[in-house]
Amino acid sequence: MRPFTYERATDPGAAATALLDGTDAMFLAGGTNLVDLMKLGVARPATLVDVTRLPYDRIEHRADGSVLIGAMVRNSDLSGDPGIRERFPAISQAVLSGASGQLRSMATTGGNLLQRTRCLYFQDVTKPCNKRDPGSGCSAIGGDHRDLGVIGTSIACVATNPSDMAVAMAALDAVVHIRLAGGDERAVPLSRFYLLPGDTPERETVLEPGDLITGVELPPPPDGAVMLYHKVRDRWSFAFAVVSVAAVVAMEAGGSLREIRLALGGVAPVPWRAREAERTLAGHRPTRALLLAAAEAEFAAARPLPRNEFKIGLAVDLIAASVRDLTESIGSTGSTGSTGSMGNTGNTGSTGNFTREERG
Numbered sequence: 001m002r003p004f005t006y007e008r009a010t011d012p013g014a015a016a017t018a019l020l021d022g023t024d025a026m027f028l029a030g031g032t033n034l035v036d037l038m039k040l041g042v043a044r045p046a047t048l049v050d051v052t053r054l055p056y057d058r059i060e061h062r063a064d065g066s067v068l069i070g071a072m073v074r075n076s077d078l079s080g081d082p083g084i085r086e087r088f089p090a091i092s093q094a095v096l097s098g099a100s101g102q103l104r105s106m107a108t109t110g111g112n113l114l115q116r117t118r119c120l121y122f123q124d125v126t127k128p129c130n131k132r133d134p135g136s137g138c139s140a141i142g143g144d145h146r147d148l149g150v151i152g153t154s155i156a157c158v159a160t161n162p163s164d165m166a167v168a169m170a171a172l173d174a175v176v177h178i179r180l181a182g183g184d185e186r187a188v189p190l191s192r193f194y195l196l197p198g199d200t201p202e203r204e205t206v207l208e209p210g211d212l213i214t215g216v217e218l219p220p221p222p223d224g225a226v227m228l229y230h231k232v233r234d235r236w237s238f239a240f241a242v243v244s245v246a247a248v249v250a251m252e253a254g255g256s257l258r259e260i261r262l263a264l265g266g267v268a269p270v271p272w273r274a275r276e277a278e279r280t281l282a283g284h285r286p287t288r289a290l291l292l293a294a295a296e297a298e299f300a301a302a303r304p305l306p307r308n309e310f311k312i313g314l315a316v317d318l319i320a321a322s323v324r325d326l327t328e329s330i331g332s333t334g335s336t337g338s339t340g341s342m343g344n345t346g347n348t349g350s351t352g353n354f355t356r357e358e359r360g
Helices: 012-021 034-040 075-080 082-087 089-098 109-113 164-171 275-281 288-298 310-333
Strands: 005-008 025-028 047-050 059-061 067-070 175-179 185-189 212-218 226-232 243-251 257-265
Touching: 012 025, 012 047, 012 212, 059 082, 067 082, 075 082, 075 089, 075 109, 082 089, 089 164, 089 226, 089 243, 109 164, 109 212, 164 226, 164 243, 164 257, 226 310, 243 310, 257 275, 257 310, 275 288, 288 310
Parallel strands: 005 047, 025 047
Antiparallel strands: 059 067, 067 212, 175 185, 175 212, 226 243, 243 257
8 A cells, every 4th residue: 555645624615625636635524445456556646635524424314205315324324224214124134234333333325436447357466457447457257257247348347246236226317416616506316327338448437536425315115115135155155146126116006017117236337227027027017927927128238158057037027026026015015015124134145045946
């Protein structure tokens, strides 16, 4: 790690000024990703500007059912907040599945959103990586790509976004609040906050130098909605998702889907909103055949590599199983559901036996 200067920002304006005036300066919050990258020699800031004392560490539950989560709210506080657990359980489930208790007590909401989209080659400075060194090539395409993206990728980069929390937020139509370097405020839907790699994989978000995330707003969930976050990973102990699904479902009394929102992790360079699957399912009864067909339609434009093609089938099954779990939970209560945690909050692994063999 090369020597660097440390500064603690006293207000948002000072934070932006320090970043713009400094050479290779970066904001520092929990540091759970940035410090690791500095140790590896991937990130080499000359100045770190500590923003943890800025006034963005509150969770504000509003009368209309929305919530504003400050950028400095620790992941442990977010996952344990009673209002989040009751009304936005998919957020709590996602955060709890994402890291150890020690990391959750350090990591912040804004920092979680800004985790670098990465793979093994991005973190190895001896290997070519377009994200780290634009134009040098992508080692993953011809190398170890088993855990990498199958949709939304490009010939320049096939890395996946690692955030669990961002996937749940994508399904909840989250809006990112940003203080621009000049002092103005901007609100950006999460669906437009992240950028696909294209031929510029080094740029991952819409943020410009000096821009600072101040919070994330979650609008009220649909009336009568239920939600969950399901994650499949290679080991139970805090591994990145092989595939994950955040699902939000609201049903009509007759059993058709009044509203369906789906977001995927582990398959793309961004938290992937499954719009095609949503369009196919909305307004229909979620039969097994329709669920599988809708999930398969989402991956019609996928471009898997030889060792990660299995992710498509896994994602199809996980989407179908997640929606089935939610619709069955509504049926078991004899109502149109609620935003509560359905009693399976801790289940962030496989959704069970809804497999491709059931299609026959």
